[in-house]
Amino acid sequence: AQSVTQPDIHITVSEGASLELRCNYSYGATPYLFWYVQSPGQGLQLLLKYFSGDTLVQGIKGFEAEFKRSQSSFNLRKPSVHWSDAAEYFCASRSNTGKLIFGQGTTLQVKP
Amino acid sequence: DGGITQSPKYLFRKEGQNVTLSCEQNLNHDAMYWYRQDPGQGLRLIYYSQIVNDFQKGDIAEGYSVSREKKESFPLTVTSAQKNPTAFYLCASSIKGPRGTGELFFGEGSRLTVL
Numbered sequence: 001a002q003s004v005t006q007p008d009i010h011i012t013v014s015e016g017a018s019l020e021l022r023c024n025y026s027y028g029a030t031p032y033l034f035w036y037v038q039s040p041g042q043g044l045q046l047l048l049k050y051f052s053g054d055t056l057v058q059g060i061k062g063f064e065a066e067f068k069r070s071q072s073s074f075n076l077r078k079p080s081v082h083w084s085d086a087a088e089y090f091c092a093s094r095s096n097t098g099k100l101i102f103g104q105g106t107t108l109q110v111k112p
Numbered sequence: 113d114g115g116i117t118q119s120p121k122y123l124f125r126k127e128g129q130n131v132t133l134s135c136e137q138n139l140n141h142d143a144m145y146w147y148r149q150d151p152g153q154g155l156r157l158i159y160y161s162q163i164v165n166d167f168q169k170g171d172i173a174e175g176y177s178v179s180r181e182k183k184e185s186f187p188l189t190v191t192s193a194q195k196n197p198t199a200f201y202l203c204a205s206s207i208k209g210p211r212g213t214g215e216l217f218f219g220e221g222s223r224l225t226v227l
């Protein structure tokens with residue numbers, strides 16, 4: 001079965017430090033990949049997406065992600081984290097039936 | 113502005129009562145979805161609809177019902193048969209369902225609490 005794995009349930013970084021959130025997917029063909037962010041009590045907002053082409057994609061709020069087919073990964077990065085980035089982050093992949101498969105999410109805490 | 117509107121934002125229900133959560137979209141999307149979110153469990157798919165007057169069960173459909181009489185509306189009823197209904201419910205839509213990219217657009221969510 002197709003799956004998306006986010007190995008880190010909870011990550012804490014200091015404000016101004018760099019950030020990398022990991023995501024691994026299982027799917028043979030070129031996947032459609034997404035990162036969403038969710039603030040407490042809110043819906044999910046799309047940060048960025050990868051369908052094809054350049055494997056480094058830029059998103060909103062200064063985030064970027066790199067698609068690595070050899071590692072089946074789509075890790076999210078930000079060079080310098082701001083306190084407002086504290087939220088839950090979800091990686092997702094399109095299944096072969098068109099639905100999105102979500103990872104379990106990574107909660108980001110930012111220390112002042 | 114186009115988007116997805118969920119109502120109510122907060123809802124309290126007594127045990128044994130049915131409750132209906134509203135979801136309306138003006139994005140002209142074909143497909144609509146309902147997810148349930150519990151702490152530490154990510155998003156779980158309840159029901160989805162790829163076209164008007166048709167819908168399919170997701171992973172946790174027991175105790176829930178839906179209808180899709182209009183393209184822009186996809187209400188979810190949490191019935192008394194749902195044993196643990198207290199949760200955060202998210203509605204989403206996508207442009208083309210199975211022929212699309214899978215990209216979802218989400219509403220702001222509805223928090224249901226059973227007293």
